[in-house]
Each structure stands twice: as structure tokens, then as C-alpha cells.
Amino acid sequence: MGFLRLDYLGYEKHSPEGNNSGNSRNGKYPKKIQTHYGESVIDVPRDRQGEFEPTVVPKHQSRGLSIEKLVISLYAKGMSVSDIEEEMKEIYGITLSTSAISIITNKVTQAAIEWQNRPLENQYLIVWMDGIVFKVRDQGKVVNKTVYLCVGLNKEGIKEVLGMWVGKNESASYWTGVLTDLKARGVNDILITVTDNLNGFTDSIKAVFPDATTQICVVHQIRNSCRYVVWKEKKEFSSDLKNIYNAPTKESAALELDAFEQKWGGKYPYAIRSWRRNWDELTAFFDFPVEIRKIIYTTNLIENLNGKIRKYTKNKLSFPNDDALKKAVYLAVSEIEKKWTQPIWNWGLIFNQFITIFENRIQV
Known part of the structure; x- marks a missing residue:
């Protein structure tokens, strides 16, 4: 002093x-x-x-x-x-x-x-899900472990972290356990989920919340599509992809995908197959007004949370055990949530859109 x-x-x-x-x-x-x-x-x-x-x-x-x-x-x-x-x-x-x-x-x-075992609300309008990887000492070795995170948007328009779960490599089967835990803590209905394109993720969601609309992050899909594109063609390739997800309707987006396939399908068939295979989940956001589209077509919201957690834990190259990791992430989340006191932007309009679209499911 x-x-x-x-x-x-x-x-x-x-x-x-x-x-x-x-x-x-x-x-x-x-x-x-x-x-x-x-x-x-x-x-x-x-x-x-x-x-x-x-x-x-x-x-x-x-x-x-x-x-x-x-x-x-x-x-x-x-x-x-x-x-x-x-x-x-x-x-x-x-x-x-x-x-x-x-x-x-x-x-x-x-x-x-x-905090992890607290009761949750019975319904969330949107739940974003993602994992963040940390190094943790386990049985004498430093290994990668994933902290599974869910952020829910409640009927007041407020975001909240629903919980954190520590496991090994991110997998759809582990996410099934996470979703089952949410249900055990009182969540009966999720209107929309937003996730990356982890194999089997949609099936895991539907197994626990069969009525949920599942949206795969378009930004993740673009990153994966560009992964094997030669450097000199990436700019043009990415620009053509934007024509798909920036289309005004799902029908026009399908036409843009056809045009994209005609141009690039011969050289990069893997990218086209991935879009075709995941088309329904990649284009679910087209079923909603523009204001809702902006917050569900990508997992940016939860990725921003992950980035802030990284800032709080940047001094830790590795954690001695799972408990130390949970404490650090919990404290980081607690600090971050102190700023989550107001509804999301344009909430009045967005909530009325949800009520109109899901009139038989939302209890006001």
C-alpha cells in the first residue's frame, strides 16, 4: 500500500x-x-x-x-x-x-x-455453440482439451452463457451430452441453434431438441471451402462464394450455387460437395427476416466470447488440471457477462418477428 x-x-x-x-x-x-x-x-x-x-x-x-x-x-x-x-x-x-x-x-x-448446475429458462430463442481448446496437464502429460460453451438468447433479448463442459477433442457425441445436460436443467425448447459444421452436430441437436432449426455457420463453411484453393485464386473464389450467402432468397442462393459449381466444380469438387451436402443447414437463415439472419448465419457471437476468454487466460500456457481450467474460464465468463445487461440491438423488432414466426411455441 x-x-x-x-x-x-x-x-x-x-x-x-x-x-x-x-x-x-x-x-x-x-x-x-x-x-x-x-x-x-x-x-x-x-x-x-x-x-x-x-x-x-x-x-x-x-x-x-x-x-x-x-x-x-x-x-x-x-x-x-x-x-x-x-x-x-x-x-x-x-x-x-x-x-x-x-x-x-x-x-x-x-x-x-x-453456476454450472443452476436451473435454466425453459426456452431460448437462439443458442450458439462452440468449443475452445486449452492445454491441460493430464496424467503427467500436457494434452489439448476442449471447453464446450453454449450462449443462449432469452426472451428478454439478453445473452447468457448457459454452461461450460470440459472434454477431450470436440465431437458430436460429447455435444449430445451437453445438450442433454441443458435439458436436465430445465431447457425444454430451443428455436434456433447456430454451430460450426462439425460432422454429426446436427444429428446430436435433433436427438435432444428435435424441433430446433439448425443453422451451420456460413463463415466456417467458407473457411473450409477455401482451405485447398491455391493462393492466387482465393480472392476470386471467396468473392464468388459471397454471391451465394448474400443472395436475397434461398431460391436465388441455389441458382448462385449452380453458377459457382459451373465455374469451380471441375477444379474444386470437394468444396461443391460440402455445400450440397449441408445445404439445408447452411441456408436455414434465409427463412427469417434480415434482422434475424444477421445474428444466426454465423457463430461470430460465441467466437467473440472465446476471444475474450483467451485474453483473460493468456498468461496461462497450460493448466495443471481440469479444475484450474474451469475456475479460470468461469471467472472470465463472470467478468464478460457483467457487460451483458442490455438486450441485443433492435430487440423490439426482432422479438416481434420471433413471435410471428413461432406463434405456437413462444409463450409471452
Whole structure:
């Protein structure tokens, strides 16, 4: 907390600016504080006149609630327990043992479990699904593990992360378990799902929510289509693909696909086959007004969430176990969701469109 005293006095230690200022540094004194998770000792800076008021733990108080929040905040940014101990001591002048820090951060595990098992709403208008890969130590080896994430749009137009599930390589069979968990927690109906084109994903969704409209991310499809196109032709190839998904109707999109096949089918038949095979799921968004199309034709919304989670966990090259990974992702999601307090853009119009299209399913 020395920097707080510096800010209060207005001059550096030994600086001539402090001469005849009427106040000066006067060392530190130890103070025991009580947190929800045990007793700790901190070194509190003091001034000659006794006027300095520390903001972390105010005078005549022994409760360190702000310290707990600080520890959790540092942990959420990806710092290890030992890093937090060093940060607290060097920056804040707080002596907090690694065991005390671990006790505080371990409480996050229980909070994450309660969050993961909370009851959900019975219906979501849209659910975006995607996975994000992290390196985790498992049985002595560092392996890739996928955090499965679902973001739901409720009838108030608010986005919420419905849960996170940790598994190995992303697979349709694991997603079946995720969707089954959503149902067990109270979700009876999903109007539209938005996913990547993982093989078997649509079948997994239909097995649990048979009435859901399934939309495959068009952006993922374009990336996959361009994967084997020679570099000098990618720009033209991608431009021609845009004519398909920018078409005004599904019928005109089909005509654009025919034209695309005539031009590129001989050289890149794989790309054409993939569009033909997934056509119904790739073009489901054409059945909706433009305002809804914009939010369901791609998984950009959940990919943006993944990017923000990456920022919170960037200090972690790998996690020691699944529990540490879950804590970090839970804390990141908690911070991100603090900004998800308002309905999505143009919600009034969009919700009325949903009511019109799904009048027999939406209960207002």
C-alpha cells in the first residue's frame, strides 16, 4: 500500500519536495485482518500525522473484503497463486500466504459448480455453440482439451452463457451430452441453434431438441471451402462464394450455387460437395427476416466470447488440471457477462418477428 501513501503525500521517498510539508513517512505497522477465508497479516504504511487512510483495509476495521476481491481479480487475469502472493506483497504491501490465497481461490470452484448446475429458462430463442481448446496437464502429460460453451438468447433479448463442459477433442457425441445436460436443467425448447459444421452436430441437436432449426455457420463453411484453393485464386473464389450467402432468397442462393459449381466444380469438387451436402443447414437463415439472419448465419457471437476468454487466460500456457481450467474460464465468463445487461440491438423488432414466426411455441 506504499503507492497509496505516495499518492496521499504527493512526493517520493527522500524527495526534497517533502521538506517543510508538515507531514512525512513514518514506516509501517503490522495489522491482522479477517477475511471470509481466514486470518492474514498485512503491513500498513503510516504517516507522521496519522492522517493516511488506507483504502484496502480502512482504519479501525479488520475485515478485508476488498482483499478477497483483489485476489479473485488477479486470479481471473490468469495469475498463479505464487504470482498473486508476490503481487500482493510488492504492490500492496500485503503479506498473504499461498495457502490463504489458495483457500480464497478454491471458493471459486464451489461457485463455478453452483453456476454450472443452476436451473435454466425453459426456452431460448437462439443458442450458439462452440468449443475452445486449452492445454491441460493430464496424467503427467500436457494434452489439448476442449471447453464446450453454449450462449443462449432469452426472451428478454439478453445473452447468457448457459454452461461450460470440459472434454477431450470436440465431437458430436460429447455435444449430445451437453445438450442433454441443458435439458436436465430445465431447457425444454430451443428455436434456433447456430454451430460450426462439425460432422454429426446436427444429428446430436435433433436427438435432444428435435424441433430446433439448425443453422451451420456460413463463415466456417467458407473457411473450409477455401482451405485447398491455391493462393492466387482465393480472392476470386471467396468473392464468388459471397454471391451465394448474400443472395436475397434461398431460391436465388441455389441458382448462385449452380453458377459457382459451373465455374469451380471441375477444379474444386470437394468444396461443391460440402455445400450440397449441408445445404439445408447452411441456408436455414434465409427463412427469417434480415434482422434475424444477421445474428444466426454465423457463430461470430460465441467466437467473440472465446476471444475474450483467451485474453483473460493468456498468461496461462497450460493448466495443471481440469479444475484450474474451469475456475479460470468461469471467472472470465463472470467478468464478460457483467457487460451483458442490455438486450441485443433492435430487440423490439426482432422479438416481434420471433413471435410471428413461432406463434405456437413462444409463450409471452
